[in-house]
Amino acid sequence: MPERKSYKITHYRKWCKNCGICVAVCPKKVYEIDRNDRHAIVHPQDCIGCQMCVDHCPDFALTVEEVKDE
Amino acid sequence: MRLDFLRSERLPNIWCPGCGNGIVLRALLEAISQLQLDPDKVVLVSGIGCSSRAPAYTAFDNVHTLHGRAIPTATGIKLANPDLSVIVLTGDGDCSAIGGNHLIHAARRDVDITVVVFNNYNYGMTGGQASPLTPAASITTTTPSGNMDRPFDLVNLATGAGATYVARSGIYFTKHLVDHLRKAISHRGFSLVDAVAQCPTYYGRFNRKGSAGQMITSQKDWMVLKNVADKKNPEELAGKVVIGEFVNIIGARQADIDAAKEQS
Ligand SMILES: Cc1ncc(C[n+]2csc(CCOP(=O)(O)OP(=O)(O)O)c2C)c(N)n1
Ligand code: SF4
Numbered sequence: 001m002p003e004r005k006s007y008k009i010t011h012y013r014k015w016c017k018n019c020g021i022c023v024a025v026c027p028k029k030v031y032e033i034d035r036n037d038r039h040a041i042v043h044p045q046d047c048i049g050c051q052m053c054v055d056h057c058p059d060f061a062l063t064v065e066e067v068k069d070e
Numbered sequence: 071m072r073l074d075f076l077r078s079e080r081l082p083n084i085w086c087p088g089c090g091n092g093i094v095l096r097a098l099l100e101a102i103s104q105l106q107l108d109p110d111k112v113v114l115v116s117g118i119g120c121s122s123r124a125p126a127y128t129a130f131d132n133v134h135t136l137h138g139r140a141i142p143t144a145t146g147i148k149l150a151n152p153d154l155s156v157i158v159l160t161g162d163g164d165c166s167a168i169g170g171n172h173l174i175h176a177a178r179r180d181v182d183i184t185v186v187v188f189n190n191y192n193y194g195m196t197g198g199q200a201s202p203l204t205p206a207a208s209i210t211t212t213t214p215s216g217n218m219d220r221p222f223d224l225v226n227l228a229t230g231a232g233a234t235y236v237a238r239s240g241i242y243f244t245k246h247l248v249d250h251l252r253k254a255i256s257h258r259g260f261s262l263v264d265a266v267a268q269c270p271t272y273y274g275r276f277n278r279k280g281s282a283g284q285m286i287t288s289q290k291d292w293m294v295l296k297n298v299a300d301k302k303n304p305e306e307l308a309g310k311v312v313i314g315e316f317v318n319i320i321g322a323r324q325a326d327i328d329a330a331k332e333q334s
């Protein structure tokens with residue numbers, strides 16, 4: 001069975017406005033807006049690298065890259 | 071997207087949380103990256119409005135003009151240096167209200183520029199007033215009991231005025247948006263993309279459209295791809311907004327230009 005790919009999510013806190021769009025578009029529920037109304041990465045291991053959050057973040061605050069271990 | 075196209079020292083941008091403008095801007099930078107244009111040959115021109123601030127976040131040469139006047143400025147730039155890709159970034163108010171006359175005449179004359187309309191259905195910058203693209207019955211600051219007027223259909227307006235490339239897309243459909251921006255920029259002649267964005271602060275709040283996340287994902291419910299819409303009857307399409315490519319005429323003006331040359 002092919003090994004499941006893993007991804008590295010980078011969140012630029014300085015640019016993020018905690019709007020929640022990434023929460024709404026992510027198919028894997030990787031993000032949450034937490035109790036303090038702040039963006040939080042809660043299930044990074046579930047990320048499938050689809051780039052939905054990256055393409056829809058209005059503040060250029062996310063990147064998602066495949067982790068290549070060699 | 072080429073990150074060096076972004077003037078990152080100017081971020082965070084001034085837009086409200088969840089504003090759609092950043093998503094259109096990102097799609098535009100992606101389209102320019104995919105086209106592999108020489109960044110020194112791209113010029114962005116804008117008018118006034120929240121959306122018209124977009125060019126200032128890019129590394130391209132840009133001009134922030136007067137309200138409604140981006141298109142004539144862009145026309146001048148293109149005439150002076152036809153080698154440039156001249157792209158107008160404008161709001162629904164900027165291009166269809168105060169700048170409406172410039173829009174229809176640039177389309178009529180098939181000026182070789184691209185107009186990207188950040189269409190959030192209202193005047194964001196000045197506090198959420200109605201624009202000529204505000205849907206009927208919508209609440210805005212100037213239509214507190216619902217808009218009595220009908221909006222322009224921007225696609226039909228541009229098509230009727232003679233634009234030779236016309237498309238519409240939405241910020242939920244980012245790949246679709248990038249594809250149509252790319253085609254518009256590479257089109258020779260006047261091209262327009264109606265990029266349906268969102269203003270959660272005014273239009274969204276006044277019309278109870280929910281959170282920024284709900285607004286953007288709802289585009290899946292009220293937008294229909296043109297190839298799907300073409301198979302439906304008008305009743306089925308009531309309340310829906312059709313996205314896709316509507317006009318793509320190559321070499322439209324060549325016969326006219328040849329005839330004019332013949333005369334001279
Ligand atoms: C000549 C002139 N008239 C009016 C204004 C006020 N004004 C500033 S922005 C704007 C409307 C902006 O709406 P839109 O183009 O839809 O852009 P948005 O802010 O929604 O992105 C108006 C009327 C102005 N700046 N200049
Ligand atoms: S979409 Fe971007 S700005 Fe909005 S909460 Fe997510 S990371 Fe922050």
Ligand code: SF4
Nearest residue numbers: 026047048050051053
């Ligand atoms: S890349 Fe896709 S799966 Fe991963 S966090 Fe972003 S939206 Fe979620």
Ligand code: SF4
Nearest residue numbers: 085086089120194269
């Ligand atoms: S007022 Fe509306 S258009 Fe302007 S930045 Fe805020 S959300 Fe965006």
